[in-house]
Amino acid sequence: MSYIQSVIPFVPVLPFFGALFLGLFGKKIYARFGENVTGILGCSMPFISAVLAVTSFIAINGVDVTERIIRIPITDWVSVADLQLQWTFRYDPLSAVMLLVVTIIGTLIHIYGMGYMHGDKSFSRFFAYMNLFLGSMLMLVLGDNIIIMFLGWEGVGLCSYLLIGFWFTEEANAIAGKKAFIVNRIGDLGFLTGILLVAYFSMTLFGTTDLSFTELQSNIDVLAGQTVFGFPLLEVIGICFFIGAMGKSAQIPLYVWLPDAMAGPTPVSALIHAATMVTAGVYMMGRVFFLFTLAPHALGFISLIAALTCFFSATIGMAQYDIKKVLAYSTVSQLGYMFLAMSVGAFSAGVFHLLTHAAFKACLFMASGSVIVALHHKQDMREMGGLLKKMPVTGYSFIAATLAIMGFPLTSGFFSKDEILWKAFIQGSPLLWLVGFVAAGITSFYMWRLVFMTFFGETRADKHTWEHCHEQPKRTVVPIAILAVAALTIGFWNVPHFLGGHGNFTNFLDPVVHDLSSKPMENYHKIQLAKQADHQPEDTHGAAVEHEEHVDHTALEWGLMLASVAWTFFTGFLAYIFYIRYPKAREKIMSRAAAQKVFAVLYNKYFVDEFYEAVVITPLRKLFGFLGAFDQMVIDGMVNFAGFMGRITANLVGIFDDEIVDGAVNGAGWSAQTGGKGASSMQSGRIQTIVASSLIIFIIIVASVVLFLG
Amino acid sequence: MGLTGFLTVSAVLFTLGLVIFISRKNTIAILMGVELMLNAAALNFVAFARFTPSQASQLDGQIFAVFIILLAAAEAVVALAIALSVYKNLHQIGADKLASLKG
Numbered sequence: 001m002s003y004i005q006s007v008i009p010f011v012p013v014l015p016f017f018g019a020l021f022l023g024l025f026g027k028k029i030y031a032r033f034g035e036n037v038t039g040i041l042g043c044s045m046p047f048i049s050a051v052l053a054v055t056s057f058i059a060i061n062g063v064d065v066t067e068r069i070i071r072i073p074i075t076d077w078v079s080v081a082d083l084q085l086q087w088t089f090r091y092d093p094l095s096a097v098m099l100l101v102v103t104i105i106g107t108l109i110h111i112y113g114m115g116y117m118h119g120d121k122s123f124s125r126f127f128a129y130m131n132l133f134l135g136s137m138l139m140l141v142l143g144d145n146i147i148i149m150f151l152g153w154e155g156v157g158l159c160s161y162l163l164i165g166f167w168f169t170e171e172a173n174a175i176a177g178k179k180a181f182i183v184n185r186i187g188d189l190g191f192l193t194g195i196l197l198v199a200y201f202s203m204t205l206f207g208t209t210d211l212s213f214t215e216l217q218s219n220i221d222v223l224a225g226q227t228v229f230g231f232p233l234l235e236v237i238g239i240c241f242f243i244g245a246m247g248k249s250a251q252i253p254l255y256v257w258l259p260d261a262m263a264g265p266t267p268v269s270a271l272i273h274a275a276t277m278v279t280a281g282v283y284m285m286g287r288v289f290f291l292f293t294l295a296p297h298a299l300g301f302i303s304l305i306a307a308l309t310c311f312f313s314a315t316i317g318m319a320q321y322d323i324k325k326v327l328a329y330s331t332v333s334q335l336g337y338m339f340l341a342m343s344v345g346a347f348s349a350g351v352f353h354l355l356t357h358a359a360f361k362a363c364l365f366m367a368s369g370s371v372i373v374a375l376h377h378k379q380d381m382r383e384m385g386g387l388l389k390k391m392p393v394t395g396y397s398f399i400a401a402t403l404a405i406m407g408f409p410l411t412s413g414f415f416s417k418d419e420i421l422w423k424a425f426i427q428g429s430p431l432l433w434l435v436g437f438v439a440a441g442i443t444s445f446y447m448w449r450l451v452f453m454t455f456f457g458e459t460r461a462d463k464h465t466w467e468h469c470h471e472q473p474k475r476t477v478v479p480i481a482i483l484a485v486a487a488l489t490i491g492f493w494n495v496p497h498f499l500g501g502h503g504n505f506t507n508f509l510d511p512v513v514h515d516l517s518s519k520p521m522e523n524y525h526k527i528q529l530a531k532q533a534d535h536q537p538e539d540t541h542g543a544a545v546e547h548e549e550h551v552d553h554t555a556l557e558w559g560l561m562l563a564s565v566a567w568t569f570f571t572g573f574l575a576y577i578f579y580i581r582y583p584k585a586r587e588k589i590m591s592r593a594a595a596q597k598v599f600a601v602l603y604n605k606y607f608v609d610e611f612y613e614a615v616v617i618t619p620l621r622k623l624f625g626f627l628g629a630f631d632q633m634v635i636d637g638m639v640n641f642a643g644f645m646g647r648i649t650a651n652l653v654g655i656f657d658d659e660i661v662d663g664a665v666n667g668a669g670w671s672a673q674t675g676g677k678g679a680s681s682m683q684s685g686r687i688q689t690i691v692a693s694s695l696i697i698f699i700i701i702v703a704s705v706v707l708f709l710g
Numbered sequence: 711m712g713l714t715g716f717l718t719v720s721a722v723l724f725t726l727g728l729v730i731f732i733s734r735k736n737t738i739a740i741l742m743g744v745e746l747m748l749n750a751a752a753l754n755f756v757a758f759a760r761f762t763p764s765q766a767s768q769l770d771g772q773i774f775a776v777f778i779i780l781l782a783a784a785e786a787v788v789a790l791a792i793a794l795s796v797y798k799n800l801h802q803i804g805a806d807k808l809a810s811l812k813g
Contacts, residue, residue, distance in 0.1 A: 688740075
């Protein structure tokens with residue numbers, strides 16, 4: 001047993017244990033020992049998990065590259081005929097990265113949560129849910145087969161629902177939770193369909209199957225030849241899986257729940273709805289990248305959705321006033337970037353953006369939460385401004401994270417986003433690049449708008465709030481600052497070749513996740529050709545072509561990079577002009593009717609919610625109303641009639657029972673009783689009477705014998 | 711004197727016993743009536759034995775009579791003991807009063 005094998009099972013189990021413990025005894029502990037003890041208990045399990053994750057990460061770096069996929073069987077799970085599911089955890093570079101993200105950010109946010117939830121009466125419940133979430137997320141990440149992953153997938157969905165509706169006494173929050181849950185169900189149905197397809201074909205084709213990713217990867221060529229309803233199987237599974245990802249990772253058209261999910265406490269928004277859970281879809285795609293490699297049409301579809309999401313949610317972000325809503329749309333947009341990377345076969349770039357995004361977006365959310373608490377739970381940016389002086393740590397951390405998300409050179413977002421745009425250009429199409437490029441500028445604009453409206457200029461808060469506004473305690477700001485530093489520096493893990501780096505992150509992932517080296521469609525054909533040439537496609541990423549193509553791209557790469565840097569600087573500067581330097585200019589533009597119309601459309605999120613309300617929800621309501629009426633009239637009528645008939649029959653039977661059956665029984669009883677009474681009166685107890693009567697009877701008998709027989 | 715004379719005496723005796731049994735209230739008297747009826751039966755046995763044509767079983771009736779006398783003695787002992795015990799406990803021996811076996 002190596003170190004990794006012995007500690008990894010504890011990583012997801014500990015938070016589950018913490019959730020159980022806090023769920024059962026949290027309230028009593030809170031009442032007895034107060035907030036600090038409860039909070040420290042809540043943070044301890046994530047902290048231990050983080051320590052184990054970090055040490056395992058160090059350990060796996062010492063393992064030989066070929067042996068970096070470590071499967072840790074725990075026990076058998078489902079064992080029915082050909083289906084042999086096992087509880088097995090899989091620790092490899094991909095899950096190692098996710099473990100780092102989830103546990104470290106999770107721990108920081110737990111600590112931050114101690115400050116944010118200060119004084120809340122459901123303090124212990126909050127930590128119980130957060131621990132439960134962490135456990136589920138770690139299970140999702142570490143699961144060796146699809147079923148365990150799905151279990152974690154549903155677990156995080158549940159925690160998301162519980163935590164969005166955490167303050168469920170307010171109806172809006174409860175509704176937001178419900179919305180998230182229901183929209184996610186739609187996605188999960190797709191994911192489940194995909195899983196069942198995989199399970200079905202695995203069981204019919206391979207005999208015994210354990211549905212593990214290893215098995216799936218080794219058998220993928222067999223599956224590639226299958227069709228379902230005339231469509232290539234892998235394309236269908238790919239689309240199904242992506243529908244699951246659409247729900248969980250908030251892509252068009254299932255993104256509508258994420259902005260509403262901001263009803264939950266801010267630590268929840270930071271952990272679940274920015275850093276970890278919503279990236280589960282990206283992680284899942286990375287996990288089954290080999291499947292998508294053989295499904296170029298599915299990837300094309302994903303490209304389309306990702307680009308649309310990336311662009312449209314960014315434009316909505318420009319027109320929001322709620323600080324958390326801006327960040328929420330920003331998250332949707334950034335998730336679009338990740339899927340864009342995945343869809344052009346740049347799997348490692350997508351995962352790397354996941355990593356950097358987790359850092360800077362968690363930081364942004366936590367800092368915004370800090371601001372919200374300082375302003376007594378005001379979220380409207382129109383009532384903020386000038387806060388940098390009052391809250392320096394929060395403010396500068398926020399600015400650092402904003403630099404990262406806009407892609408300021410040498411920050412983390414710069415490396416990850418640039419990689420994605422480059423891959424979108426070279427392996428997707430220049431059009432995809434253009435959408436991503438424009439969205440990057442919009443990102444920079446709305447982020448700086450947010451910064452300027454919140455931290456700079458004159459305050460628009462009322463006097464009382466402004467005077468009481470102060471920097472948050474250490475437990476709140478230290479995690480923010482740590483993440484801000486991470487947001488600035490983490491990008492150096494994956495410096496691309498043309499900037500003199502070695503793409504270390506890509507290399508680190510290489511044992512499990514191979515990027516495509518050309519456009520998905522071309523790559524697919526190449527594989528097909530290789531298959532026809534000889535039946536063993538040794539190198540599925542076409543190394544031969546790689547060398548020819550990579551020669552003269554450096555200039556283009558530099559060019560695109562400089563273009564996007566210039567473009568983001570320009571839009572950031574535009575925000576500066578509009579919101580700080582010349583607010584008059586903005587007002588002038590906004591006073592035009594056309595501008596106001598555009599703004600109204602953006603502010604109302606393209607009326608998508610209203611569209612869904614009209615197209616999906618209202619017809620469904622009507623349908624349900626009709627079904628309800630049908631139910632009441634026809635079905636209930638039938639049931640009631642049957643009941644009525646039953647009652648009448650029962651009454652008749654009851655009468656029969658009372659009168660005849662009971663009558664017979666009672667009559668028998670009555671006659672026995674009466675006969676007994678009569679007979680007992682003969683037993684007078686007077687011996688002389690008895691003897692006399694027996695004498696008489698004797699005489700009668702003798703007399704009758706003599707008279708009639710004699 | 712033939713068999714009829716014996717049987718007549720026996721019948722008279724039995725009837726007297728029966729009438730005493732039914733009519734007297736005193737338990738002791740009732741016992742006496744019982745004795746009379748027993749003796750009537752014994753007389754019948756002896757008389758039938760004497761006048762039976764079979765010589766082989768001439769003593770059967772006498773043996774029955776002896777047994778009946780024996781039985782009467784034993785019965786008298788037990789019955790008188792009961793009568794005494796009843797009198798001790800209930801301070802009376804009137805047969806019409808002793809009706810606790812009433813059904």
